[in-house]
Amino acid sequence: MNDNLTADRPSFVTHLECSMTGERYDADMLHGLSRVGRPLLVRYDLDAVGAALSRDALSTRPTDLWRWRELLPVRHTRDIVSLGEIETPMVPIPVSGGANVLVKDEGRLPTGSFKARGLVMAVAMAKELGVTRIAMPTNGNAGAALAAYASRCGIETIVFCPEDTPEINVREIAMQGARVWRVNGLIDDCGAIVGKGATEGRWFDFSTLKEPYRIEGKKTMGLELAAQFGWDLPDAIFYPTGGGTGLIGMWKAFDELEKLGWISSKRPRMYAVQASGCAPIVRAFEAGEEHAERWEDAHTIAMGIRVPRAVGDFLILRAVRESGGKALGVGDPAILKAVEDCARRDGLLLCPEGGATLAAYREALRTGEVDEDERVVLFNCATGLKYPMPPSPQTLDRHAPIDFDAL
């Protein structure tokens, strides 16, 4: 019924290239990082894409992620894996945000987070390239998306998460068929275990940006935004930044769309939002550095952005700077306040990382970094339901007289 999933449509991948050195790598082969240990980027014959597909033709397709097929790496329709990757809605938050603030609610995707975008693509490519066993370090949501998609196509998964990952995330990963382990450390400690196993040939390493295709899936956030805004991008994007795949992916999407002639050279200012308890990108941005050092003693309630070190640090910093944006840190109290205000006043329950973007927007408004007339998009990267909430109320005794005035 959705021909995005069944129609044979070409992919226009030509090759991959090192994001640091530009060195070329062959498409249609299994790759990890480049020779210098940096992410590989997928390149397309965009002239051919433009000849094969127009914005008008695109607008007649169902609006899910797979409508962007010509700008995605999967070659064969049979390798598509899907759990219903809908176009996520943009929800105004006029009271807690402002008249021109939209939340892109990524919690509506399969497994309840934007991680589905990256993992659906990476798993489809793993299937296409014959991978049978995958391991991954995760703060929770990426592991859930990996488990779901990999189980769906019979690929074995082993997932490692920090010891204090919320129970609901760990259980979800296990329910969806992965073998999951807690580790007494942070996500990069989990990543070290995954890396060691990969070196021994035990599994394929699916860490953020260590395989080339998650970024292609995340790219669809930028493609969708462009279409949803009628091919005229918003003025600013606030993006919760851990590994930064989405920010890098959106930036890549905008470039590809401009080369296709589908958008102008106008770009949103990209704001990379981090928690002040784990803000390596903010520190590097402010110091004018090209790379970000590991953040020691990382701590924040926004676990999804508790990432002490990002292998794509220079790509994040480059996109933020090119865009005229900034890297911004916000404290946990401001995050909690933003989540509470948005839920109570606009009826939208954000995840803490989404709350961080609202907190950062408010601070940016206060400092004059953004203007309230500007069209702004905040990314709510996951459903707020996966996260701790305040304790619940006392019980009313239905057998006793009820004091209605006190309810």
Added chain:
Amino acid sequence: MNDNLTADRPSFVTHLECSMTGERYDADMLHGLSRVGRPLLVRYDLDAVGAALSRDALSTRPTDLWRWRELLPVRHTRDIVSLGEIETPMVPIPVSGGANVLVKDEGRLPTGSFKARGLVMAVAMAKELGVTRIAMPTNGNAGAALAAYASRCGIETIVFCPEDTPEINVREIAMQGARVWRVNGLIDDCGAIVGKGATEGRWFDFSTLKEPYRIEGKKTMGLELAAQFGWDLPDAIFYPTGGGTGLIGMWKAFDELEKLGWISSKRPRMYAVQASGCAPIVRAFEAGEEHAERWEDAHTIAMGIRVPRAVGDFLILRAVRESGGKALGVGDPAILKAVEDCARRDGLLLCPEGGATLAAYREALRTGEVDEDERVVLFNCATGLKYPMPPSPQTLDRHAPIDFDAL
């Protein structure tokens, strides 16, 4: 950007009528139950709808719930309330279900359940009709949807839920701005408190089917299904049935679509699925009764369908019988098994009530009630993330040597 929310489009409501006696009631006035204590149904001038809107025109609109505006009761665009009511995807579950089985994944709606459909409409109408204070009994998901939409438009809400409602639901309701109370009883005990307060004029009663508009919102499940199936309905629908608003609403939708000439007279067999620990509709169906008595000692892990008495019982039974379907009960072990299989093998985490529909489908397949060649839709009414899952695994010590073979 979504003109479904901003365009002025007419509503074609002519009047309301009692579902039992057919007595007419004026539109554009606040109503509860009819004079004989039964639900009111909203009626439209379908000839005028047909003159104003075609299937082709409809297909050019964004696919969300509000594209059905001409078949919905809201008169004024300013009264629309929205948190992004997307068209929910249909996800195949080939391994745990079968080649022709699709899950309509209602967990993607705002607040994570199909309750959003009914409540977005009921709250918009409450806003239109000047209601300022609403109370509701809930097993969790309806209360969350009510709280979110009502808070969004400044309507005060008081919500009562059974004592053992999962913590996550109660907290979600509170976060979204409602005053919420646990009550030592079941949902109809909560309903009695709401009813008493309503009689005293303290609030408007938003219990299932006690106001006329939730059913109009739920109707969109049937409208969407028709559009998604290319106006040729599936052979069978398995629907988790507590209050039954959705089943009644879909049946009403199919009637309206046929009168519009958009579908034929062909109908799916409707299977009302209940938990065997709380199966009043199943008991009444099997006994050939028109009404269902209260089920005593109700118990099931599928709390959303733990509804001992439904005010719309006769409407559910009538639809099921007219359709050639059945009411089916399934035990908790079969529900858990279905949830586990679907998550582990197809990567889709159902809620227990959704699991109940898969369990019922499997049993119906075994008994020959359905054929594996038939096109079947199962309703997953909420995200599986709101529900208890098996405990999570032990911690791996990253400082000790790791036995990779044991992972």
